[in-house]
Amino acid sequence: MAEFWTDFLWPLILILVKILAFILPLLLAVAYLTYAERKVIAAMHLRKGPNVVGPFGLLQPMADGLKLFIKETVVPTGANPVVFLMAPVVTFTLALVGWAVIPVSEGWVVADINVGILYLFAVSSLGIYGIIMAGWASNSKYAFLGGLRSAAQMVSYEVSIGFIIVTVLLSAGSLNLSQIVRAQSGLWYCIPHFPMFVLFLISALAETNRTPFDLPEAESELVGGYNTEYSAMTFAMFFLGEYANMILMSSLCVILFLGGWLPPIAVAPFTWIPGVIWFALKVSAVLFFYLWARATLPRYRYDQLMRLGWKVFLPMSLGWVVITAVALHLFGWLPPRA
């Protein structure tokens, strides 16, 4: 019995506590990201934004959540009920499981696995399923077209994201996210890999279906896209999943290019601030870019989006992989074999 406790039950409890310690702040961050989005866009539009519910409208996310919670979930008659209800669950779950490998500070990670970056890449490539299942199961033309668009878009941009990740891996010499961050202690990769940093930011916008690449839910042509038929909690789960994915992609960007939890310069006043604060600050900065892009840019046309992905981003990122590999080899900068 004692063995059962030390070998199985205690580690299980520990893992559950760790997961909760990640999920609760994450959900809070998601709620306040929606608030921040409305406030930031309002400021850019010279409006006030939500300011009625609570001080400065701070309770607005709670009110929205409550509203969605008490609404009725409608399943269309022609829908395939199991797949229809599974789709939002898949989206939301995938947005959360990616956080298992994100190191927010030195050693602050649920699972510090060897292939962390591949795991994240796998999780983000699975994100398509929630959307394509929703599109199909809704049994609606708008939803189906939205789902197909989204799937094609995510598959296209994933290819260039893969190559961008490869350049970082070549420089860091590890698939472990913590190692990648530690490899940046001298120089953040956004400086030597600046073109890839820009490409990654744009691809991340496309990957999370955000403006200017929000074609799956282009309301002028597709109503609500894949979530046309969803209401109440099922819609809320898509919504939360989308925002959690935004934060996940921002953290990935911070880990790959902005030095994760590392301070900008490793001298006294900067090193006093804990790593998790640096991480949060950097993620917020990247998220601000997302909101800024949404307030500023018009939506891409579909053929332009595909052209950008396949004819511009793919050759550029592939070329950069070759340049990086050759440069590392010629100058002997290859990371030592672990």
Next chain:
Amino acid sequence: MTAFVFYLFAALAIASGAMVVTARNPVHSVLFLILTFFNVAGLFILLGAEFVAMIMVIVYVGAVAVLFLFVVMMLDIHAVTLREGFTKILPVGAVVALVLFVELALVFGTWLMAPDLDAVRGAPTPAVGELSNTQAIGAVLYTDYVYLFQLAGIVLLVGMIGSIMLTLRARVGVKRQNPRTQANRPLEDCIEVKKVATGKGV
């Protein structure tokens, strides 16, 4: 504990594999196929081959199955009409399955009958503690087997070019966008820059 997890994954893989063939709705079949891939990835992780497991999920679930799903959703297939020729094709399928089974049995049989060959089996992969399997795979794939690796790449390239050639057709009357002329338009023709005071709007 490991044994329990192994049997869980294995049983789920076989059960969902069976559902792939028996499900009435083709889309459900593909979704069960994805579940099968996941369970196989779980088995790889149990073996300590986390790299293979992740590649399995990325390539098969993230790319191949998405294409399957695309095709199945777009086509109006009914499982019932698909099943019409079932009894006719069954013997062929059985023969293929039998050949695969015999081949697997032969591989295992060699290891059992010739113990000196057993050394070859474990040789390419060092112990888990020594080297992570990502590095182990890289160390053999890009050195000893680099030509075969390149060859596999060329085969894929040929397949890709072939499928593009088969589907490519020149259509008349399509208005194409020329990005170069668009990008080369002089700035004055396209936009007008206005100085806007901060916080005022236009």
